[in-house]
Structure formats: C-alpha cells, structure tokens
Amino acid sequence: MPSLLIADRDPTERAGISWLVSSCAIPYDQVYSAGTMAELFQVMEAHTPQVVCIELDMIDKAHWERLKLLVAQYRPTVLVTTSEATFERAMQGIELSARDLWLKPQTPEYIRRVLTRSCRERAGEARLDAQTGSIQGRRKEISHLDLFLPGQSPLGGHKVMLAQLEDAKRHPELLRFFADYPFRDEPVLLPTGDAVVAVFPAESSLSWSQWHSFAKRLLMDWEATSDAPLFLVIYKAEDAGQSLQQKYEQASEALQLRFFKGYRQVSMVDGRVNWTMLDPFLTPAEQRTWVDMLHSGNREQIKQWLYGHFFYKDEPYPEPGLLRIRLTSILAQVRRYMKSHGLDSAFLEKEYHRVFETILYAPILYRIVTELLLFINQLLDAANSRNDEIRADVIERALRYMEGRYTDPALRLEDVARHVDRSPAYFSTLFAQKQGSSFRQVLTAMRVKEAQRLLLETALSVQEVAERSGFVNANYFRKIFKEKTGTTPRLLRNQKKR
Structure with missing residues (x-):
C-alpha cells in the first residue's frame, strides 16, 4: 500500500487529516507529517511517500526549486492546499503537477474522497498488467501542465469538456459533483480559474450524437441538485495529432458562445470558433440616428434598433469583444444626452457607471442589452419630469x-x-x-x-x-x-x- 506525507504548518491540520485517514480506514501503509520545509525534505528523501499533501503557503522562495526537483525525481501524487485563492497559488500547483487543489477550510468528506482516490490510484498501478498499466499511466500523467504548455501532453484522441458556472466561486461544488458522477468513461478532472476541465480517455467510443445526449443528461442531473446556471462545451475534434493544450485553448474560446446562448446550454465544437468581424464603432449616420432617437424620446424606435442590431439567433456570431466596444459606443451617445440635459444627479451617475461595468463584464448579451434599455428609459423619464428645469447646454x-x-x-x-x-x-x-x-x-x-x-x-x-x-x-x-x-x-x- 502507498504511504502518505502531510506537510502543513498547522499541527491541528496535520492531526486532523491523520485522524481522518485512520478513522475512515483509508488504506495508506504509513502516514508521515512535516511542519517545516526541512522536515518535508527529510521525509521525502528518506521514505519517498507515494502521495504528498503540501500546504502551498509554507513554501518559501528559498526552498521552491529544491521541492520541484524532488517532485520530479520521486514523482509522487501531489495534493496541494492553500488558504489564498490567488492566481499565484494556482500556478504553483500547476508547476508541481498537482493532482488536486483545495482551499481551506475544506470539508472532511471532500478530503476523504481525494485521499481515497489518490490511494487507490497509486495502489492500482502496482496491480495492473502491462497493457492496462500503460493506459492508466498515461491517463494519470494528465495534469494542468498539459492544458497550458504546448507539446506537453502525449498525442491522442482525448475528448475535452469544459464546464463553467455563472458564479465561479461555486466551482468547488461542481468539482465535487463530477467526482461523484457515474461517468461511463471516468475523466481526469482539472479545475482552472474560470472552469472545470474534464479530459476523457482516448479509447472512449461515443459517437457525436451520443456525446450530445450525454452532455444534456449531465446538465439535467446537475440542475436537479443545484440552482447554479451551468454552461458546457464538448470539444470532440477527430485530429489525433492535436495536443491537449490545443484542444483546451479552442474549447476555452468556445466558452464565449454563452455570450449569445446563455447558460443551461451545451455547445458541441470540433475546431476553432469562426467569429464574424464587424466595425465596432457607430458610423456618423448611426450617431445622428441615436441623437435623434434620444432627443425625440422615441422609446420604441430605440428598443427595435437595439433588438435588430444585437439579438443573434444563428451562428456564426460576431466576436463578443467587438460587440462590447459597439455597445460602449452607443453608451457614449447616451452619455452625451445626459450631459446636454443636465441629467447628472448622483443616482443617475451611479447607474451610468453600473451599466458601463455591465457592458464590459456581464457574461450574457441579452442581459447587457436589457440593462442598457432600462437605463435609457430611466433617463427619458428623468428628462420628461424636468423639462421645465433642464436647459440644454x-x-x-x-x-x-x-x-x-x-x-x-x-x-x-x-x-x-x-x-x-x-x-x-x-x-x-x-x-x-x-x-x-x-x-x-x-x-x-x-x-x-x-x-x-x-x-x-x-x-x-x-x-x-x-x-x-x-x-x-x-x-x-x-x-x-x-x-x-x-x-x-x-x-x-x-x-x-x-
């Protein structure tokens, strides 16, 4: 049976994980602990534990390179913990080829599941025959490095699924859901900053239509247990020469399709998204149209203009970034209308900045257009109520x-x-x-x-x-x-x- 090393500055954390291993009968042959980097190095070199659980916050710059060298030399299954949900900590986990990263405090049930899975994976390696061991070995080697470094992963027909919640803070819930889900072909799960990546084995034999049915069923099962809106991208290119990094990059780009489709949707892609290009700025004629619509207070014309220019039903879609610029170009005309009518109250100024932030960052186009339209109606109402007071510049x-x-x-x-x-x-x-x-x-x-x-x-x-x-x-x-x-x-x- 494999051995486990728990490296954490907090003795309570070390004792708690050790107790969890023994009380849940997780079959580790030996459990070691380390409260300092010196103790961590001593245990790794003397006992070479197969599974290492490391607190990232205890690693200082002076010991970082040595730790990476030992991990590369002994190739343990690395689990990392941290109390800082930062990009820097995530990158440290990637550099250590971490199998999992959990934020403190984490539930005992989640820790038990991760430690149990890691134990079984390491124990199973020794029991598999040569062929099965080769397949499982390749799957186990898949890590965050394969997603971000070109040419890192072995070539093959891996299928990639990206799952993204509207609220990224709830991705740990989604990760736990996937860990317990009865997949036909169990994927390797790799959480990133904005999504959960599932890499399915190359030997999966599902057809294109079966993948779509599977994704729909997965979406329905998630919605039966959670109220968090979910968007799924299934990337199933048949080019066996593509690396995981290339597939992940193109699948990540396809996540932007939610801008038009909304959440609770599945997008099936087999290559790069073909965005259409458009001029993001209003023409002089369009600017004049907006000036006339605003000053005449023609609400229906404004609504139909926005609906006609920003509601897209079919692909190919315009590049989302260009549409955001175009919306800010419209907001500039609205701003000019505000200034000319003296609509500069603290409330309307606050609403203007809120709508501006919505245009830049809101994930769904329909919501952006709705918020802009509601704000314009607010301005028109304010202008109508102050006709006798407001004098245009x-x-x-x-x-x-x-x-x-x-x-x-x-x-x-x-x-x-x-x-x-x-x-x-x-x-x-x-x-x-x-x-x-x-x-x-x-x-x-x-x-x-x-x-x-x-x-x-x-x-x-x-x-x-x-x-x-x-x-x-x-x-x-x-x-x-x-x-x-x-x-x-x-x-x-x-x-x-x-």
Whole structure:
C-alpha cells in the first residue's frame, strides 16, 4: 500500500487529516507529517511517500526549486492546499503537477474522497498488467501542465469538456459533483480559474450524437441538485495529432458562445470558433440616428434598433469583444444626452457607471442589452419630469444643429446662433471658448470627416463627394482636404484600394 506525507504548518491540520485517514480506514501503509520545509525534505528523501499533501503557503522562495526537483525525481501524487485563492497559488500547483487543489477550510468528506482516490490510484498501478498499466499511466500523467504548455501532453484522441458556472466561486461544488458522477468513461478532472476541465480517455467510443445526449443528461442531473446556471462545451475534434493544450485553448474560446446562448446550454465544437468581424464603432449616420432617437424620446424606435442590431439567433456570431466596444459606443451617445440635459444627479451617475461595468463584464448579451434599455428609459423619464428645469447646454444644442445640417454649403454661424437664441458675436466667442476651435474650423472638420467616409465607403466621384460633404466646389474641397489630412482625396481612395 502507498504511504502518505502531510506537510502543513498547522499541527491541528496535520492531526486532523491523520485522524481522518485512520478513522475512515483509508488504506495508506504509513502516514508521515512535516511542519517545516526541512522536515518535508527529510521525509521525502528518506521514505519517498507515494502521495504528498503540501500546504502551498509554507513554501518559501528559498526552498521552491529544491521541492520541484524532488517532485520530479520521486514523482509522487501531489495534493496541494492553500488558504489564498490567488492566481499565484494556482500556478504553483500547476508547476508541481498537482493532482488536486483545495482551499481551506475544506470539508472532511471532500478530503476523504481525494485521499481515497489518490490511494487507490497509486495502489492500482502496482496491480495492473502491462497493457492496462500503460493506459492508466498515461491517463494519470494528465495534469494542468498539459492544458497550458504546448507539446506537453502525449498525442491522442482525448475528448475535452469544459464546464463553467455563472458564479465561479461555486466551482468547488461542481468539482465535487463530477467526482461523484457515474461517468461511463471516468475523466481526469482539472479545475482552472474560470472552469472545470474534464479530459476523457482516448479509447472512449461515443459517437457525436451520443456525446450530445450525454452532455444534456449531465446538465439535467446537475440542475436537479443545484440552482447554479451551468454552461458546457464538448470539444470532440477527430485530429489525433492535436495536443491537449490545443484542444483546451479552442474549447476555452468556445466558452464565449454563452455570450449569445446563455447558460443551461451545451455547445458541441470540433475546431476553432469562426467569429464574424464587424466595425465596432457607430458610423456618423448611426450617431445622428441615436441623437435623434434620444432627443425625440422615441422609446420604441430605440428598443427595435437595439433588438435588430444585437439579438443573434444563428451562428456564426460576431466576436463578443467587438460587440462590447459597439455597445460602449452607443453608451457614449447616451452619455452625451445626459450631459446636454443636465441629467447628472448622483443616482443617475451611479447607474451610468453600473451599466458601463455591465457592458464590459456581464457574461450574457441579452442581459447587457436589457440593462442598457432600462437605463435609457430611466433617463427619458428623468428628462420628461424636468423639462421645465433642464436647459440644454448652448454649445451642445449648436453642435447637434450643425451635425444635422453641415452638408448645406450655405450654413452660417448666424444661422446656428439664431437657432440657440444667441447673438452671433456672443455665440462665436462662447463657441471658441468651449470647443477650443472656431465655428468655421469645427464645421470644416465635420465636412472633411464625412468626405473621408464617402471616399472610403462609396464609389462617388470627387465632385459628388465634395457636394455631399457641404463644400462649394471640388477645387476648394481638394485644397481644404489636403490642408486637414495631409493627402489628396484621390490618394486616400487609392491607398484603400492597395
């Protein structure tokens, strides 16, 4: 029977685990204990225990390399414990090829199960015949290193399943559920920071449809015992030349499909996810649409716009990161609406930042759009209730007016001043102070920006681009365009073609 070493600075922890081993009759031949690194090294070198349970917090930098050397030399089954749920501790466990990592305090039942399984695995190695021993040996060698280091694992047809809860803090519950689950082909379980990875043996003979049925049944069994939403990815590529690291990397990318599908779903993938690309920023026309929708308070139009642009039913889906940027681009227009209407109360400011955080980090697209829509409705309600009190900023009103009419070559400062009910001289001074540029410079910049867009996105002639951008004639347009951009309209279009 194998022997066990318990290395922990706390004598109570050492005594508790020793008592658990003896009271539960876990068949370890000998149980050693160590309270310091010196004692740990002495026991490992003198008795070479087959299973080592180490408290990561007791390992200092001076002894780290020696410990790794002994683990590599004697190849025990390593179990690590820690009271710090940090990335650094997880990486230490990976470097030691740890079979399991548990956070203190851990339940006696979980500790008993891990120690029992480790004992049986080590005892079983000695009893297996050569063929079975070879298979089990390969399975036992699978560790976190195989997931993160290229070329670390032996090549083979291993199947990979990733399970992710909405609340990552509850992953220990999921790990215990998997440890007790009656799998047809028992997987190697490797918890990571954001998911639980199950690596199934290469000899598994399930078909593609059987894998899907198995995943659905597993999801139903989990939901029968827990209220934590679960998302599953089954990666079943047939390429035997892929390493586990490659499969894990592609399966991890597929976890992002939950952004569109939500939890309580199963995604079956056999390669990289094919995301579609899109421009994450609003076009000038879309910006104007949002300005008009917000200032008119057209709630139904806003809802239909969001639903039409962000609800996807079928693959391929857009890359989630690009959609988050696009949503922040919309939120920027909402922010501008807040400023122009004086909607800067402490409550609405707090809600704005909450929605911004939701766009950046919320795992489900539908929830993000819903939260954004609810916030916009809050703003519209606040604007309606304060119509008599809130006065839009003069310059913001002027800019909105200019954005809607800059393509008119006859647009003058006097026209805009009249719109905001100010004298031309006063408006001109105020505009320059607020914008840092003169009225003419800002108007020209709007026209040049629109001209750039038309040159890159349309096949219109330079003459037509000039007219649609608000310039009097093509010659004047070419001159101003080169002054502002450093290139000519034709060169800009040719650069795009190249």
